[in-house]
Amino acid sequence: MTHLLHRSIQSDLPVAARGEGVFIYDRDGKVYLDASGGAAVSSLGHGHPDVLKALHAQLDTIAYAHTGFFTTEVAEKLADRLIEDAPEGLDKVYLVSGGSEAMEAALKMARQYFVETGQPGRRHVIARRQSYHGNTLGALAAGGNALRRTQFSPLLIETHHIAPCYAYRHQHEGESLENYGARAAGELEDKILELGEDQVMAFVAEPVVGATSGAVPPAPGYFRKIREICDRYGVLLILDEVMCGMGRTGTLHACEQEGISPDLLVIAKGLGGGYQPIGAVLLSGRIFEAFEQGSGFFQHGHTYMGHPMAAAAGLAVQDIIRRDNLLANVMAMGAHLTDCLAQRFGQDPRVGDIRGRGLFQAIELVENKETKAPFDPAFKIHARIKREAMQRGLMVYPMGGTIDGREGDHVLIAPPFIATKTDIETIVDRLGAAVDAATQSIGRA
Numbered sequence: 001m002t003h004l005l006h007r008s009i010q011s012d013l014p015v016a017a018r019g020e021g022v023f024i025y026d027r028d029g030k031v032y033l034d035a036s037g038g039a040a041v042s043s044l045g046h047g048h049p050d051v052l053k054a055l056h057a058q059l060d061t062i063a064y065a066h067t068g069f070f071t072t073e074v075a076e077k078l079a080d081r082l083i084e085d086a087p088e089g090l091d092k093v094y095l096v097s098g099g100s101e102a103m104e105a106a107l108k109m110a111r112q113y114f115v116e117t118g119q120p121g122r123r124h125v126i127a128r129r130q131s132y133h134g135n136t137l138g139a140l141a142a143g144g145n146a147l148r149r150t151q152f153s154p155l156l157i158e159t160h161h162i163a164p165c166y167a168y169r170h171q172h173e174g175e176s177l178e179n180y181g182a183r184a185a186g187e188l189e190d191k192i193l194e195l196g197e198d199q200v201m202a203f204v205a206e207p208v209v210g211a212t213s214g215a216v217p218p219a220p221g222y223f224r225k226i227r228e229i230c231d232r233y234g235v236l237l238i239l240d241e242v243m244c245g246m247g248r249t250g251t252l253h254a255c256e257q258e259g260i261s262p263d264l265l266v267i268a269k270g271l272g273g274g275y276q277p278i279g280a281v282l283l284s285g286r287i288f289e290a291f292e293q294g295s296g297f298f299q300h301g302h303t304y305m306g307h308p309m310a311a312a313a314g315l316a317v318q319d320i321i322r323r324d325n326l327l328a329n330v331m332a333m334g335a336h337l338t339d340c341l342a343q344r345f346g347q348d349p350r351v352g353d354i355r356g357r358g359l360f361q362a363i364e365l366v367e368n369k370e371t372k373a374p375f376d377p378a379f380k381i382h383a384r385i386k387r388e389a390m391q392r393g394l395m396v397y398p399m400g401g402t403i404d405g406r407e408g409d410h411v412l413i414a415p416p417f418i419a420t421k422t423d424i425e426t427i428v429d430r431l432g433a434a435v436d437a438a439t440q441s442i443g444r445a
C-alpha cells in the first residue's frame with residue numbers, strides 16, 4: 001500500500017536504502033551496480049564524501065534566500081565556474097531546478113531576445129523527431145518523442161520537427177557519413193524557408209541524443225552545417241545538453257567535439273550529479289545585451305531558482321570532476337566500454353548497432369541484423385531487459401520506440417565517471433546475461 005503516485009502504478013519497486021560509489025543498496029541488502037547513473041544523472045556516483053561535506057557546510061550557512069531579495073556567494077561562484085569553462089560566446093548563467101525548467105527558460109529567452117531586438121514576428125521553434133527536451137508543456141512541445149506527446153497534443157504550442165541525424169537508420173547505402181550529415185542538416189534550411197526566414201526563432205537539438213533513441217552521436221560536420229544555417233537566417237541555436245553534457249561524453253560540453261558554440265546551452269542532470277535538483281541555461285553575451293539594453297530584465301522566474309543548496313551541489317560536483325581529472329577517466333573507461341561491448345555484442349545477431357561517446361553508450365536491438373527489422377513492440381523487449389538486469393543487480397536504461405516512438409529498442413549505459421575497468425567488465429557481463437534472458441523469454445535465444 002502506497003500513497004505515492006509512482007511513475008508506473010503496477011510497479012513493485014525495491015526501496016533504495018543507501019548509496020556508495022557506483023552501488024545502490026536496497027532495504028533488503030541487495031546491491032545494484034548503477035550503470036546508468038539513474039538517467040545519466042549520477043556523474044560522481046553515490047555518497048561522495050566531498051560533496052556531502054560541501055552540502056553540510058552550505059546548510060550551516062544559508063539554505064534558502066529568495067533571488068528577488070538576495071544573491072548568494074555560492075550561486076555567484078557556480079556561475080563564475082560555469083562561464084570559465086563555457087563554450088565561446090556564452091557569458092551568463094540562469095540557474096533553475098532541472099532540465100525541463102531550463103528548457104522552458106531557454107525558449108522564453110529566445111522569444112524575448114527577438115521582441116527586444118525588434119523582430120517580434122519570430123516565433124517558430126524547429127526541433128527534431130526522436131528527441132527529448134523535457135515534460136513541461138513548452139519543453140514537451142519542442143521534443144520529438146511521439147509517445148510522450150500524443151495525448152497532450154491539444155495543449156502543445158506549435159513546433160516543427162525535422163529528421164534527426166541518425167546514421168544507423170537514415171544513412172543511404174553508398175552515402176558517406178559526411179554527405180549524410182550534410183543532407184540531414186539541410187532539412188533545417190528547407191524548414192526555415194518553408195516557415196518564412198524571418199518567422200523562425202530557434203532550432204533545438206541534443207548534440208548526442210539521449211533517452212529517446214539511445215546515445216546517437218551526430219555525423220561529422222552535421223552541427224557545423226547546422227550552425228551555418230542558423231547564422232545565415234538569424235535563428236538562435238539552443239543545444240540541449242541536459243543528458244549528454246557536463247562531462248558525460250568525455251568533454252565537459254558535448255558541443256566541444258563538434259567545434260561549435262550554441263547561443264543558448266541547456267544543462268542539468270550531470271551538473272549536480274543527483275545531489276540536488278539543479279539545471280541551468282548558459283546564454284550568449286549578445287542575448288544578455290539585448291535584455292540589458294531593452295527591458296532590463298528577463299521576464300521569468302521561479303521560487304527556487306539559484307537555490308543555495310543546489311548551487312553548492314553543482315559547485316562541489318564540478319570541482320571534484322576537475323580536481324580528480326575525471327574527464328580523462330570518462331575517456332579511458334569509455335574506450336574500455338566500447339571494446340567490451342564490441343567483444344560481447346559485436347557478433348550478436350540481436351544487436352544491430354553499438355554507439356555513443358565516452359560513458360554515454362547504447363546498443364540497439366534488432367530482430368534481424370540484415371534488414372535491421374526491430375522486435376515486435378508488443379514484446380517490450382526493453383522492459384524485459386530492464387527487469388532481467390535488475391534481477392542481476394544491474395541498473396541500465398532501456399527504452400522502446402527508438403526508431404519512431406513506437407518501434408525499436410535500445411539500452412543506454414551511462415555509469416558514473418568514477419567507474420573502474422572491473423566495473424565496466426561487470427556491467428557488460430551482466431548486461432549480456434540480461435539480454436540473453438530477455439530474448440530467451442520471447443523464444444529468440
Ligand SMILES: *Cc1c(COP(=O)(O)O)cnc(C)c1O
Pocket residue numbers: 039097098099100101103132133134135206210211240241242243244268269279
Ligand atoms: C532529462 C532530460 C530533460 C528534462 O530534464 P528534467 O530534469 O527531467 O526536467 C531535458 N532534455 C534532455 C535531453 C533530457 O535528457
